[in-house]
Amino acid sequence: MSTNGSELPRAIRETDVGEGTTIAPFSVIDDCEFGRDCQVWRFVNCYGATVGDEVMIGSFVEIQSDVVVGDRTRIQSHAFVPSLSEIGDDVFVSHGAKFVNDVYPPSGDPDRWEPTVVHDGAAIGTNATLLPVEIGENALVGAGAVVTDDVPPDAIVAGNPAEIVGYRD
Amino acid sequence: MSTNGSELPRAIRETDVGEGTTIAPFSVIDDCEFGRDCQVWRFVNCYGATVGDEVMIGSFVEIQSDVVVGDRTRIQSHAFVPSLSEIGDDVFVSHGAKFVNDVYPPSGDPDRWEPTVVHDGAAIGTNATLLPVEIGENALVGAGAVVTDDVPPDAIVAGNPAEIVGYRD
């Protein structure tokens, strides 16, 4: 079956969707809250998240339960945001970036999970990996960085493990 | 078309599925064998694999042909497991971890492919990359590690290239 897209399937269940928010076909959204004017692209798997206004979520993204995403934040393709993560306003999570909430896997025990917190205006580079850390306001995590410690506001970090290589103006 | 999910498409072909095993919509499973009580999530592409009991396979996972997965193993979202891989029991393959079977790509010649073997109880961290190596029992590969050599049992490795940084108790 090949279509022009108007009849492609998707699922939106137990979810509040604000005015102007669009959710593409081939996505599954369960038990979420979306503000207004968000764009959710194809092949998104999102359950139990609370999402602000004007947020963009790219293809092949998974966002787990108990995640909070602020306004105007962009979560790009192939990103993974696990339970307990808090993402502020105007944050950029680039393609393939993945957060970790379980430092000594496998732990099926949520009591051992720890949150990652990304403050307003921070940017997380492509394919970056974040252990449970705090990323300060306007900080920049370089592409491919593996972040094992908290990052101060405005800092630029890069490498594996990530180290501070400069500061944003 | 927006639905409550009960009518979303999926494909299960030439596949044996044990009692209690569930396969979510938007997944394509070809020519596989699953034991009992497995959970296969959405957007999974799996062909020619032999999977044990109580295995979890997350979203956006691809598992190729001639892969064997043991019991109670969890393969998290965005992981890639190529042909020839052997994964033991109680293994944790975290989000975005990817195995390599072709060290000098591009080789369309399967005779040049080499296997990755992950022994029982090992954990492979988020976004880790495994060249064709052997990961010992209960070893822990850190998040973002690039593993170019075999890892002994109980060892903890991290970095790019990965080095031993400790041992599990």
Add this chain to the structure above:
Amino acid sequence: MSTNGSELPRAIRETDVGEGTTIAPFSVIDDCEFGRDCQVWRFVNCYGATVGDEVMIGSFVEIQSDVVVGDRTRIQSHAFVPSLSEIGDDVFVSHGAKFVNDVYPPSGDPDRWEPTVVHDGAAIGTNATLLPVEIGENALVGAGAVVTDDVPPDAIVAGNPAEIVGYRD
């Protein structure tokens, strides 16, 4: 709904498809040009790209607009190819490799984006990350490498940041 696959949905819109080219179900192709004898697998999101002959595109791949892909190139699962990228003939882009076109994200301003160019015969390893660089003919980017500078023809690079570790014969 479980099917044998013959009725699974996909969308192909405003797209020219050459003779012998196949596009699998659960893929969405918008406004592209494909040569002959290409294979596009499941869960592919591709819009505005120009693709040569005998190209393979794996599952969970996103290719953005204004990308050019040469003949006989293979773009493996979970890869991400952003706008402005140019990929030559006989290139191998391995699983999870991701290119970057925006060095100081978040920039919604395409005028600030820069291209990545991959020349004929080059191979980009699994989970590699490419900043906007030029990859020379027949170069090999190792698995997990983070490439921040141009790579000369025939060079082999590895690490984070990537450095030259040898040359291909």
